[in-house]
Each structure stands twice: as C-alpha cells, then as structure tokens.
Amino acid sequence: MRKNLFFILLFLFSITSAFAQYTPFYQYTLLAPEVMDEIIGESSGETAINHVFEMVGYQRNRPASEYGSAYFREGKYVLDKLNEYGIAGAEIERFDGGKTWDGIKGELWEVEPGKIKLADYKDIALSLAEGSKPTDVTAELVWVEEGLKSDFEGLDVKGKIVVTSATVSRVHNTAIEKGALGVVAFGSSRELTAPLAIPASGIRGENATFGFYLTPREGYKLRDRLIHGEKIKVHAVVESQMLPYDLQVPTCVIPGSDPDAGEVILSAHIFEGYTKQGANDNVSGGAAILEVARIINQLVADGRIPQPKRSIRFIWVPEFSGTIPWVSAHADIMEQTLCNINLDMVGLHLKSNNSFFSLMRTTFGNPHYINDVMENYFVYMGEANREILANRSNKRIANQIIAPSGTDDAFYYQIEQHYGSSDHEVFNNWTTHVPGVMLITWPDMYYHTSQDTPDKLDATQMKRAAVIAAAGAYNIASADEEMAGSIATTSFSYGSKRMGIELGRALDELKYTDAESFETTCKKVKVYLEATCKNELATLQSVTELATDSKILATQLETLSASTKQLFEANSVVLDNQIELTASKLGLEVPSYKLTKLEKEASEFIPVPSEKIKVGAFRVEGAVRNLPKAIQEKYPYTNIASTTELCALINGKNSALDIKKMLDTQHKEVSDLQSVLNYCGLLKEAGLLN
Known part of the structure; x- marks a missing residue:
C-alpha cells in the first residue's frame, strides 16, 4: 500500500505542477x-x-x-x-456616528530669537495632532529626546512646550503630567525614506492639550538648536471644536x-x-x-x-x-x-x-x-x-x-x-x-x-x-454549473500546491529536531498536513453553493475530494518515511501518536455557536472580558495564537482539538490546548456557545 501511495503521489504531483504554474506559452483565466x-x-x-x-x-x-x-x-x-x-439603487445610508474632532486653525510660530512659522494647519493638515484643544500660549521649548519617563528626569518642563523625536501620542500624557503645556514632535518610522512625511497621529483624554508635528527634516534642525543651548520661544494657537456627524455609506447594486x-x-x-x-x-x-x-x-x-x-x-x-x-x-x-x-x-x-x-x-x-x-x-x-x-x-x-x-x-x-x-x-x-x-x-x-x-x-x-x-x-x-466545476478544479489545483508547500515545511522543520524535541516535532508537523487537508476539503465543498442541485457538480466534488485525500495520504507516506529516517539517525523509536487524556477530551468536545451570535455583532467574543472575575479565574487562558480565529473555527463540526491543530498550522505561535478549552468555557459562560 505504501508503494502504491508513493506512485499516487508522483502522479498527482505531475498533474498539480502543471496546473499550479503557467507554461510560458499558455496563460488562461476562468x-x-x-x-x-x-x-x-x-x-x-x-x-x-x-x-x-x-x-x-x-x-x-x-x-x-x-x-x-x-x-x-x-x-x-x-x-x-x-x-x-x-x-x-445608488444611495447613501446613514448611521449615528456621535461626535468627532474638527480642526479649525493651528499655527506654531517661533517668536524668539527669530520670527519663523514652524507649522500651519492650513499648509499641512496633519501638522496639527487630531484631538488638540483650543489654546493660545507663548512658551519656551525644551528638548526631551524620545520622551521616555527617564528622559524627563532632571528637566523642568512646567509651563513649557516639549520637543521630541517620538510621536505626539506617545509623549503627550507624560509631558502633561509633568506640567508641560503641549508637545512638538517629529517622530516617524520612515524618516530615512520619507523625510518630509508627517505621520497621522492624535491625542485623547480629558487632559489633552495640543500637539504639533514637524517633518523629520525640520524637526532635526530644531533639535540641534536646542541641544546646542539655544533658547527658543514659540507662540502656539489652536482652534478646534467637536461636531456631530453621521457614518455615511454610499452603496449600489448591479x-x-x-x-x-x-x-x-x-x-x-x-x-x-x-x-x-x-x-x-x-x-x-x-x-x-x-x-x-x-x-x-x-x-x-x-x-x-x-x-x-x-x-x-x-x-x-x-x-x-x-x-x-x-x-x-x-x-x-x-x-x-x-x-x-x-x-x-x-x-x-x-x-x-x-x-x-x-x-x-x-x-x-x-x-x-x-x-x-x-x-x-x-x-x-x-x-x-x-x-x-x-x-x-x-x-x-x-x-x-x-x-x-x-x-x-x-x-x-x-x-x-x-x-x-x-x-x-x-x-x-x-x-x-x-x-x-x-x-x-x-x-x-x-x-x-x-x-x-x-x-x-x-x-x-x-x-x-x-x-x-x-x-x-x-x-x-455569473457562475453556472459548468463554471462551478471549473472553479472546483482550480481550487483542487491550487490546493494541491498548498498541500505540497506544507509537506515541504514539515520536512524542513523535521531536519532541525533533536532527541529532546523529536516527538513534539513529529506530532506538530503531521498536524500541518492534516489541518491543511481539512481546509482544502472544506474549500472544495464551498463550491456547492454555486450549483446546489447539480448532480454533475456533486460527483465532480466527490472525485476531487477523494483525490485530495489520496494526496494527503501520499504526502503522509513521504513524511512518515522521513520521520523513520530521522528516528534512526537519532537512535529513537518512532512516536506512537497516542492521544493524551487532554487531547482525547478535546477531540470529543465540539463547540456549537449559540443563537446569541447575531449577524454583525462584531467582536462579540469581547464579552468574555466582562465576565465576573471568579469565572475568568476558573477558565484562565494563555498562548492562544488568535482568539478571533479560534472563534471563526467554531462551526459545530470542528472539535477543540481540530481547532488547536488549525491554529498551530496557521500561526508561528503554538496554542495551548487547555487554554483553547478554557476559552471555549468562557464563551459558554458568556452565552455564546450552546
């Protein structure tokens, strides 16, 4: 059987390679x-x-x-x-947006020792930090480097305006706590490639005052003057207001x-x-x-x-x-x-x-x-x-x-x-x-x-x-029955390539295992093949919605699904063979892959979403944060690569063990199985699971 599967692998690989990339003289679309x-x-x-x-x-x-x-x-x-x-059906649909900040005016002038305009909201709208409140002050500038708390030590910033190479939002709260009036910043993550770019930034909170942004080019000039001991005074003027607004969604339909x-x-x-x-x-x-x-x-x-x-x-x-x-x-x-x-x-x-x-x-x-x-x-x-x-x-x-x-x-x-x-x-x-x-x-x-x-x-x-x-x-x-079949075969073609990529990934990770991590690595890399195969099978079945009553499509999908399973088995033969070679090299036995007690429990638990999961209730899983402290302590969780994806995988078909495997295949971080179970427990306590 293993020999037959090897030949199946070679056959499928030759087919999928042809479909997975175009030949030089043949390009096509669906x-x-x-x-x-x-x-x-x-x-x-x-x-x-x-x-x-x-x-x-x-x-x-x-x-x-x-x-x-x-x-x-x-x-x-x-x-x-x-x-x-x-x-x-062209229209604009409206939803309540509440209130938002609206800038009216924002000017920053050097008034001593010279008279130079440093920033103007009319020139560059982003030069005034969103959330800046009305002000009209004249004050001395003081250099605070990156604006870390340690950078403020020994500095008297009370009644002054701080200048930083960080962002306004990062420095503002600390500066205001120390008695500063506001912030002038020129921080940028791309100052070498875009030295004239001002990043979009803002300030929030009841203690918000104001913030101005300079380009990195002009900011470094100002920094150098301050570092060399020059006393610089500026006049800052801000006019702003809070205005009600609607969330407006233009929409149409063909x-x-x-x-x-x-x-x-x-x-x-x-x-x-x-x-x-x-x-x-x-x-x-x-x-x-x-x-x-x-x-x-x-x-x-x-x-x-x-x-x-x-x-x-x-x-x-x-x-x-x-x-x-x-x-x-x-x-x-x-x-x-x-x-x-x-x-x-x-x-x-x-x-x-x-x-x-x-x-x-x-x-x-x-x-x-x-x-x-x-x-x-x-x-x-x-x-x-x-x-x-x-x-x-x-x-x-x-x-x-x-x-x-x-x-x-x-x-x-x-x-x-x-x-x-x-x-x-x-x-x-x-x-x-x-x-x-x-x-x-x-x-x-x-x-x-x-x-x-x-x-x-x-x-x-x-x-x-x-x-x-x-x-x-x-x-x-526009897809009809025939096009649905073409889409299905395209999904099979690209899916075969993806399965091959996961096999390559598994084989490569296996190369770097040692005696201590061998069993864990073997279980992990076998999961890559298993989870990817499940995803490809589900992808093929999704095509059904294009021709729900088609017996021809149903038969075609059966064939493609069977071929996907054969490819999974053939890939598994290759991986198992490499595991045997690696075990021999390390002087170890091939792992038994027997489920642990926790894995068996997780494999038998299939979470089902409740009626509380309403369409459009985006990030409703955030309800777990509002559960009583005692319940949260009962179900602690750490090391879950993505709780959003965990929830998306809850479909009444995947077990908790399946969910962990799919998380591990998609993310660099390995998710803790007990944490997956505990998070499901929290979702149930929040009424989101039956």
Whole structure:
C-alpha cells in the first residue's frame, strides 16, 4: 500500500505542477477570453485615478459644513458618479456616528530669537495632532529626546512646550503630567525614506492639550538648536471644536437575473477618521471599485457580457466604524452573500516603492473558493504582463495590460496568508461568516502620512486592480454549473500546491529536531498536513453553493475530494518515511501518536455557536472580558495564537482539538490546548456557545 501511495503521489504531483504554474506559452483565466477582453478593454486606469484626484487631490482642513446631516465630499462624489453611470439603487445610508474632532486653525510660530512659522494647519493638515484643544500660549521649548519617563528626569518642563523625536501620542500624557503645556514632535518610522512625511497621529483624554508635528527634516534642525543651548520661544494657537456627524455609506447594486441566487459584495473604505485623507490609504480602493461598478454596469447594459445570475453589491465605508453597523443592519443581505472582495490600498506605483500587489486569503475559519478565483486573475495578470525568456523569439509579453498614462512595468504580486486590519474582517468574523479577501499594495512608505498623495499612484496599477476585481466578482456572480466545476478544479489545483508547500515545511522543520524535541516535532508537523487537508476539503465543498442541485457538480466534488485525500495520504507516506529516517539517525523509536487524556477530551468536545451570535455583532467574543472575575479565574487562558480565529473555527463540526491543530498550522505561535478549552468555557459562560 505504501508503494502504491508513493506512485499516487508522483502522479498527482505531475498533474498539480502543471496546473499550479503557467507554461510560458499558455496563460488562461476562468472567464472566457472574449469576456476578459471586454473587461480589460472597458477598464480605465485614468478614470480610476481621476476619482482619487477628485476625492482627495490634496489633504486639507475638512470644512465644518460637511459634518452633521450634510454630505462628506468623498461620499457625495461617489453617489454623483453612480447616478451618472445609471447604476441601480445608488444611495447613501446613514448611521449615528456621535461626535468627532474638527480642526479649525493651528499655527506654531517661533517668536524668539527669530520670527519663523514652524507649522500651519492650513499648509499641512496633519501638522496639527487630531484631538488638540483650543489654546493660545507663548512658551519656551525644551528638548526631551524620545520622551521616555527617564528622559524627563532632571528637566523642568512646567509651563513649557516639549520637543521630541517620538510621536505626539506617545509623549503627550507624560509631558502633561509633568506640567508641560503641549508637545512638538517629529517622530516617524520612515524618516530615512520619507523625510518630509508627517505621520497621522492624535491625542485623547480629558487632559489633552495640543500637539504639533514637524517633518523629520525640520524637526532635526530644531533639535540641534536646542541641544546646542539655544533658547527658543514659540507662540502656539489652536482652534478646534467637536461636531456631530453621521457614518455615511454610499452603496449600489448591479442586480442579478435571479434575486434568490445570492450576492457578491465589493467593499472599500473612503474614510479612516475624517482628518486623515490619504490617496492610496483611504480612497484608492474606493476609486477602484467605483470603476469596477462602471465597467460591469456598462458591459451588461451594452449587451457585451450577459447579465450575471447573482447581484453584485458595492459599499464605500468608513473603515470598520461604518462597515460594522452596515453589516449589522443588513442581516438579510448577509444571509444571501456568497463572499466579499475588499479593496484596501490598491493604487500605489509598485516598482518605486519596492511593493507588491497582494491577495490576502481567508483563514481556515472561512474556507472558500473565493481565494482561488482571485488567485487565478492575479497569476494571469502577472504572467501576461512580464517578458518571458522562453518566449523571446515569439510574443515576449502575452497580453500587456497598461493604462495610456501609466507605467509599463511588470505586475509584481504575492498570494499571502490572511491578514486583517481592514473591512473584510467584519465579513469574516464568526458572527457573519461571509468569507472575505483583501487586495492591498504593500509595503507603502507613505501610508498614514501627509505624503500619501495622488502623485504616488500609477494609472496602470489602478487599471489592473480594477480588472482583477471586476473579473473575480463577475466570475462568481455569473457562475453556472459548468463554471462551478471549473472553479472546483482550480481550487483542487491550487490546493494541491498548498498541500505540497506544507509537506515541504514539515520536512524542513523535521531536519532541525533533536532527541529532546523529536516527538513534539513529529506530532506538530503531521498536524500541518492534516489541518491543511481539512481546509482544502472544506474549500472544495464551498463550491456547492454555486450549483446546489447539480448532480454533475456533486460527483465532480466527490472525485476531487477523494483525490485530495489520496494526496494527503501520499504526502503522509513521504513524511512518515522521513520521520523513520530521522528516528534512526537519532537512535529513537518512532512516536506512537497516542492521544493524551487532554487531547482525547478535546477531540470529543465540539463547540456549537449559540443563537446569541447575531449577524454583525462584531467582536462579540469581547464579552468574555466582562465576565465576573471568579469565572475568568476558573477558565484562565494563555498562548492562544488568535482568539478571533479560534472563534471563526467554531462551526459545530470542528472539535477543540481540530481547532488547536488549525491554529498551530496557521500561526508561528503554538496554542495551548487547555487554554483553547478554557476559552471555549468562557464563551459558554458568556452565552455564546450552546
């Protein structure tokens, strides 16, 4: 049997290798070439990047007239464009936002020994720290280095304004406790690459006074003067107010032909607070999905592509703060939603920033074919837009997709493990369980700074982002029985590659084990194969929703699932053989892998979510922090790699032991099994588990 499995492994590896990467002369997409040609041809990088210029041409003082029941500039622009494009159901939904800080004026002048303006809110909006309160003071500056408590020792800062190379937020509270009036800062994590960039920062609390930011270049000049003993006095003036505001969510839908077939949702944030107004990190994703909405709507209206079976919905949100109430208010839509495609920062010129356009996959808690559909278009964009050496005597670049005013760079991309910190997390949360992926350019040396401006973007990158998002969304929205089968085989192909990667990881970790850690390492690396296989099987089954009554698809999925299990068994043969060789080298016996008492208990405990898990109740698991101290002490937990992922893995099927294995496979940190059980105990005490 072991010999047969070895040959199965060789056979499957030869097949999956062919599918896992493109040959030099053959690039393909799930959508038919004629549909892709229409999407590529209709897409406009110039239109997308012009949206950015219109919404955030520069960072400015947002006028008070935009708050309250009025429209924020960005949201009104999106709504006007949707109406111009004739897209159905265009509206702005509103949710209560409470009150927010609004800057009016902020000036910092040196008045002794010279008369020099150091900072002005009108020049650079981020030069005034968000949360600064009204003030009008003249005071001496004092240098406090990084603003650590030890840096204040022996310094008299009472009635003075401190200057620091750290951030305003880090130094402010300590400075005020010591009697300082306010803070001038020039801290930046990217001062060598972006010496003129001011980071977005703020101050909070009842004791908040004011803070000004200088660029690192100007900050170091001021520091040197103070270090050399120069007495400098400044005049600081701040005018600000707190204003009520609404959370505004522009939205529209391209209706599908079958109202009961479900939806695909594209999301992007156009606000991240209302002071920071970045081009890449704030509105590039929103500009891209606005172009996606135009592309698909136009192509369908012209009859150039068929109306999709499923609806495609678009939402432009305040990051997290708007997504959470919108999802919560639309539980009915969430029940019908197949998946979410979230575009965060997508327009950066990749080459000049050493950046990649990355697809952040879902976790094992949300296994879904959306990962593989989107990967298909990422890979196509990468392969079709680079010069391939093997093709040098023929067509060197298969299908160059560029904007007329953009670069003609290759497409630098990565398919990466899940990362949160954007709106797809609201969809992925266990209260909603709508699988969501994120598209993002990273790294970005300018994000969250005053230099996140439209000149850093590339029209070609905006076009490519729009093409990928439009193709992925339309692919799923229009999928029939035959396309569902193609998606399933694509998931199997990419899944086989992922299983091979985990085998390679397991074999490599095994190389570095010693006699003391041998048994633990063996158990750990075998888990990598087991957990990954479970995730791939669940991913294949997720395709069922595209053709629920199809016997053909059901049979196809049975075959692919059986092949996945065979591949797991074949990989296990290879790993077990290496374990035997390693045991022999170390003079040890192969471990028995018998479950411990705790593991047996965990394998028999299958947590089931309760009715209290309502759609949109984002981070409801935070309720465990409000449990009585006695209960928390009864169920102590440490070393859980991610409680968010732990909760997402609670589906009424996974045992507590399964959950630990899946956590360990996805994270560097090993989760403690007793802690996993204890955390489930806390969730049950909070009424979140049956």
